[in-house]
Amino acid sequence: MRRPWLAVGLAGLCVAVGVPTHAWAATSDATGQWTVATAARPVVDMEATVLAAQIDPRRADHTLTPGAKSSVLAVEQALDAKNLLDARWVDGYFGTETVSAYGAYQRSLGYTGLDANGLPGTTSLTKLGQDRYTVTRTIGTGAKVQRDGYVVNARTQAMLTEAERLLGYKVVLDQGSYNPGGDPTSAGTHDGGGVVDISVTGMNATKRTAVAKALRQVGFAAWVRDPSQGDWPWHIHATAINDTDLSSQAQHQVGDYYLGLNGLANRGADDGPKVTIRTWEQYQRG
Structure with missing residues (x-):
């Protein structure tokens, strides 16, 4: 039988540490431990992001590349947080401003030449997203x-x-x-x-x-x-x-x-x- 004092105590603990009650979930193991469910981070689809970086700068309008908006937004938000991209360009459109900002980010990592071409590479994209997003569908050119x-x-x-x-x-x-x-x-x-x-x-x-x-x-x-x-x-x-x-x-x-x-x-x-x-x-x- 569930003890009322246990429920109250846990709820109080949630408030005390600044975590809402609904963010807690009971484990089903015998120890009865309680774990905090971490909020899911945005997911950046590298394939879609790189594709948008090639197509969007060539468009005559601001049509978004299908399937890329949420990924591009996450990248642009990260660039904005590093003061490399003005907030007005955080729009899910990987246009010339975003390409330029991403190239500047690559150079800030010490990259030069092709490694700073404004196209996201796996290493730079992952570093940019540290504690912000996760990267899926990575691309490798190989040796x-x-x-x-x-x-x-x-x-x-x-x-x-x-x-x-x-x-x-x-x-x-x-x-x-x-x-x-x-x-x-x-x-x-x-x-x-x-x-x-x-x-x-x-x-x-x-x-x-x-x-x-x-x-x-x-x-x-x-x-x-x-x-x-x-x-x-x-x-x-x-x-x-x-x-x-x-x-x-x-x-x-x-x-x-x-x-x-x-x-x-x-x-x-x-x-x-x-x-x-x-x-x-x-x-x-x-």
């Missing part, structure tokens, strides 16, 4: 590896390998990633990770389109490029969506791809094969 004489990261390599499985044949790179200034015609897209060019030597139009489609299916923003579009030969350009090492220019290409554009400076209509747009992580789950 740098060699492919066809070029450097890519492990995530990009895995994506290319899966695209080849879908196609049933190998593809060959004619430009890799992490190549700052290596190709002045690429406008800096290859300066960071996640970006490759694929040779189309010996491919007809049908095969070029098939390769671009397979790349899109596994999570690349990919286009067949021809000499009429710029100072380059025929090739397929592919940017890995949500690669956290993307250069700023490559981030813009991903955003434009989601907005139905061609990833070029003229921001024309997307001229590639139509697929359901997915990140690599979404493809793996799906």
Whole structure:
């Protein structure tokens, strides 16, 4: 039988320590211990947050990236608390102000170059959220590896390998990633990770389109490029969506791809094969 003095005593203890009575829950073990139920922290979905950081700055309006609002808000609130983002930009929209603020936060941690590109990485995102939020669906680019004489990261390599499985044949790179200034015609897209060019030597139009489609299916923003579009030969350009090492220019290409554009400076209509747009992580789950 429950003793009245016990209930009163516990209620009094709750008041005494400043914890409301409803925050207490009895354990079912034999010791009869009482534990305090801690309030759940906000959850930041890293995949959604990084995606918003690529798309939102390219929008003509303040439409929010679906599924990202609560995560972006938690990040912006943390940046605001560190006096890196003005409160008026705490709105769930990961626009240029938030990208700039996040880059400043990365630099405050001692990061430089690609590590301070304004795209949240797992380590910086977790540190920012200490005692504020928890991080789920983290993204890792993995180690740098060699492919066809070029450097890519492990995530990009895995994506290319899966695209080849879908196609049933190998593809060959004619430009890799992490190549700052290596190709002045690429406008800096290859300066960071996640970006490759694929040779189309010996491919007809049908095969070029098939390769671009397979790349899109596994999570690349990919286009067949021809000499009429710029100072380059025929090739397929592919940017890995949500690669956290993307250069700023490559981030813009991903955003434009989601907005139905061609990833070029003229921001024309997307001229590639139509697929359901997915990140690599979404493809793996799906």
